[in-house]
Amino acid sequence: xxxxxxxxxxxxxxxxxxxxxxxxxxxxxxxxxxxxxxxxxxxxxxxxxxxxxxxxxxxxxxxxxxxxxxxxxxxxxxxxxxxxxxxxxxxxxxxxxxxxxxxxxxxxxxxxxxxxxxxxxxxxxxxxxxxxxxxxxxxxxxxxxxxxxxxxxxxxxxxxxxxxxxxxxxxxxxxxxxxxxxxxxxxxxxxxxxxxxxxxxxxxxxxxxxxxxxxxxxxxxxxxxxxxxxxxxxxxxxxxxxxxxxxxxxxxxxxxxx
Amino acid sequence: xxxxxxxxxxxxxxxxxxxxxxxxxxxxxxxxxxxxxxxxxxxxxxxxxxxxxxxxxxxxxxxxxxxxxxxxxxxxxxxxxxxxxxxxxxxxxxxxxxxxxxxxxxxxxxxxxxxxxxxxxxxxxxxxxxxxxxxxxxxxxxxxxxxxxxxxxxxxxxxxxxxxxxxxxxxxxxxxxxxxxxxxxxxxxxxxxxxxxxxxxxxxxxxxxxxxxxxxxxxxxxxxxxxxxxxxxxxxxxxxxxxxxxxxxxxxxxxxxxxx
Numbered sequence: 001x002x003x004x005x006x007x008x009x010x011x012x013x014x015x016x017x018x019x020x021x022x023x024x025x026x027x028x029x030x031x032x033x034x035x036x037x038x039x040x041x042x043x044x045x046x047x048x049x050x051x052x053x054x055x056x057x058x059x060x061x062x063x064x065x066x067x068x069x070x071x072x073x074x075x076x077x078x079x080x081x082x083x084x085x086x087x088x089x090x091x092x093x094x095x096x097x098x099x100x101x102x103x104x105x106x107x108x109x110x111x112x113x114x115x116x117x118x119x120x121x122x123x124x125x126x127x128x129x130x131x132x133x134x135x136x137x138x139x140x141x142x143x144x145x146x147x148x149x150x151x152x153x154x155x156x157x158x159x160x161x162x163x164x165x166x167x168x169x170x171x172x173x174x175x176x177x178x179x180x181x182x183x184x185x186x187x188x189x190x191x192x193x194x195x196x197x198x199x200x201x202x203x204x205x206x207x208x209x210x211x212x213x214x215x216x217x218x219x220x221x222x223x224x225x226x227x228x229x230x231x232x233x234x235x236x237x238x239x240x241x242x243x244x245x246x247x248x249x250x251x252x253x254x255x256x257x258x
Numbered sequence: 259x260x261x262x263x264x265x266x267x268x269x270x271x272x273x274x275x276x277x278x279x280x281x282x283x284x285x286x287x288x289x290x291x292x293x294x295x296x297x298x299x300x301x302x303x304x305x306x307x308x309x310x311x312x313x314x315x316x317x318x319x320x321x322x323x324x325x326x327x328x329x330x331x332x333x334x335x336x337x338x339x340x341x342x343x344x345x346x347x348x349x350x351x352x353x354x355x356x357x358x359x360x361x362x363x364x365x366x367x368x369x370x371x372x373x374x375x376x377x378x379x380x381x382x383x384x385x386x387x388x389x390x391x392x393x394x395x396x397x398x399x400x401x402x403x404x405x406x407x408x409x410x411x412x413x414x415x416x417x418x419x420x421x422x423x424x425x426x427x428x429x430x431x432x433x434x435x436x437x438x439x440x441x442x443x444x445x446x447x448x449x450x451x452x453x454x455x456x457x458x459x460x461x462x463x464x465x466x467x468x469x470x471x472x473x474x475x476x477x478x479x480x481x482x483x484x485x486x487x488x489x490x491x492x493x494x495x496x497x498x499x500x501x502x503x504x505x506x507x508x509x510x511x512x513x514x515x516x517x518x
Contacts, residue, residue, distance in 0.1 A: 089360070116326075133329065133361065134329070136360075137322075137326070137329060137361065140325055140356070141322040144357070145320070145321055148315065148321070152314065180312060181313055182316065184309075202346075205309045205310050206315065207349065208310060208314050208349075211274070225274075229271075229273045232273055
């Protein structure tokens with residue numbers, strides 16, 4: 001995988017890139033020695049001196065491919081501060097940092113990295129730069145995950161307020177909700193007639209758009225915002241009469257049948 | 259149960275009322291006094307929330323999948339699915355843009371890397387990063403920028419005011435850099451350094467994307483890129499002695515002994 005944004009440490013072992021102690025083979029030294037060399041080479045890199053990425057790469061390899069705990073700890077030790085820097089740079093993280101602090105997001109990013117980067121996938125990374133870019137991507141993923149969850153939670157809270165029920169803390173509910181979403185969407189689609197209704201339902205409920213926005217984006221289907229309301233009302237009335245959906249609208253929680 | 263005043267309002271108006279849109283005052287009054295219509299509003303509200311809660315972004319790929327798509331890690335069919343999804347999903351398009359911007363941002367580790375020389379056109383090219391060894395081999399010229407004297411001021415001004423050494427104007431071959439230092443409001447020891455770069459006979463955008471590095475005496479390195487208007491800004495900076503380097507494709511302009 002080519003990484004354009006990240007520079008690559010030198011892997012040259014001759015000429016300009018010749019390393020001191022080049023006889024030291026990364027694959028044959030202990031994790032602690034690897035960590036120390038990785039740290040040294042990173043410092044050289046930061047000082048714009050010729051550096052050798054093989055030691056850091058080996059640390060990643062042992063942590064990911066061999067699932068070696070000691071290497072994983074060393075990796076965390078080496079890169080946690082860098083990951084924290086990335087977290088603070090993320091434009092979406094400001095709110096989360098105020099509420100949770102950076103440590104939780106750093107841990108989540110490492111967890112995501114460990115989970116997502118399987119030994120098989122490791123072959124796709126041919127440089128330290130590419131691996132670090134992937135680690136940085138994991139920072140973005142955890143921040144975006146958290147922001148999405150909060151958005152979703154807002155709907156949950158609103159519904160709870162309507163129903164006077166406490167919010168569910170059972171993770172199984174999320175699975176049921178996510179499974180049923182596709183099924184629910186299928187039932188709804190069976191009830192829809194024409195492009196107008198399909199577009200409206202998708203934009204209103206899957207994309208969460210307001211009627212005004214829908215009208216603005218699809219003037220040919222909805223010349224005026226009243227048309228959006230009219231079509232929406234027709235569909236809602238039809239859905240209300242749908243036998244399979246009645247269960248959902250009566251019992252919103254724990255409805256695996258939907 | 260039926261509406262107490264049939265035909266006085268339309269059902270669409272109930273939905274508009276529910277959406278918080280501006281409706282005729284009559285609609286609000288009617289909903290307040292008609293049991294049937296207020297129940298109807300409650301039923302619609304409930305349906306709306308259930309549908310939104312269950313369906314909101316139910317077809318969106320995870321942020322991580324979007325990220326892998328972005329860096330080209332997904333297989334063809336998965337990538338195609340996301341491409342199709344992005345054609346109509348405003349949320350994922352936005353998330354992807356945020357992710358792209360985030361990954362493009364320099365990080366501490368990469369801030370130190372010199373830029374790859376990709377074009378011989380002076381002040382023309384955006385840079386791609388390259389291995390340090392490669393850059394060393396390319397022997398980019400380093401040019402010390404000259405601090406130009408400040409333009410003359412009115413005597414009355416000089417007599418009554420403390421003469422600030424800012425803004426400073428530097429020149430190196432055809433590159434001109436103007437630096438202005440400003441104190442961060444409310445923070446006596448924090449400053450922002452604003453730069454404006456021009457190249458002779460070249461449009462302002464021509465230096466867009468050029469890497470600007472600021473090295474402090476304590477080895478901390480800050481990185482910025484020149485924007486499309488020729489500006490860059492470092493913020494916040496604390497009193498120290500700095501060195502600035504502007505990494506153009508064919509030369510590095512060095513501003514030494516920048517005392518803040």
